[in-house]
Amino acid sequence: MSYCTAILNMQSEEKKALHKKYHDNHYGFPIHDDDELFGRLILEINQAGLSWETILKKEQSFRNAYSNFNIEKVAEYTETDRERLLADAGIIRNKLKVNAAIENAKAILILQKEFGSFEKWLAHNHPKTKEEWVKLFKKTFRFTGGEIVNEFLMSIGYLRGAHDDDCPVYNEILKQKPMWKK
Numbered sequence: 001m002s003y004c005t006a007i008l009n010m011q012s013e014e015k016k017a018l019h020k021k022y023h024d025n026h027y028g029f030p031i032h033d034d035d036e037l038f039g040r041l042i043l044e045i046n047q048a049g050l051s052w053e054t055i056l057k058k059e060q061s062f063r064n065a066y067s068n069f070n071i072e073k074v075a076e077y078t079e080t081d082r083e084r085l086l087a088d089a090g091i092i093r094n095k096l097k098v099n100a101a102i103e104n105a106k107a108i109l110i111l112q113k114e115f116g117s118f119e120k121w122l123a124h125n126h127p128k129t130k131e132e133w134v135k136l137f138k139k140t141f142r143f144t145g146g147e148i149v150n151e152f153l154m155s156i157g158y159l160r161g162a163h164d165d166d167c168p169v170y171n172e173i174l175k176q177k178p179m180w181k182k
Contacts, residue, residue, distance in 0.1 A: 058092070127180075
């Protein structure tokens with residue numbers, strides 16, 4: 001069942017509204033800001049083993065905890081920052097996920113130096129199959145398995161499948177020329 005259909009079938013209006021906001025305004029839309037791309041990667045990594053609803057409810061807390069997803073700031077986090085994050089009940093307090101965010105920020109800084117931006121690195125590697133992307137992400141980043149990479153790339157318009165073809169949001173995304181369409 002697609003995300004589009006799943007939202008329609010949700011019972012709670014509060015739950016439906018939370019998911020609809022993300023579905024209608026963010027999911028599948030291209031992102032051109034490196035900090036926001038990094039933020040989406042953090043959210044997707046933290047979703048592993050949990051519901052997307054949990055992550056959506058904690059999104060602002062993640063943003064606050066991780067310096068508004070500022071790559072340079074997160075890359076400079078110290079052991080004190082790691083301890084702060086692991087004590088923050090507003091986010092997912094998983095050592096592997098916290099460490100991945102910090103180490104992935106450092107990796108993105110290297111990509112920015114070489115390619116000019118995280119977005120340009122992604123574009124440079126496009127197109128790839130899902131399997132090729134997973135291999136590349138595992139080589140480049142921490143805590144990036146198949147489902148995380150797939151959802152990250154679908155959520156930023158690099159892989160097709162974020163929306164059903166008859167979903168009204170699908171046409172809005174097409175207007176923004178997602179990478180999967182190129």
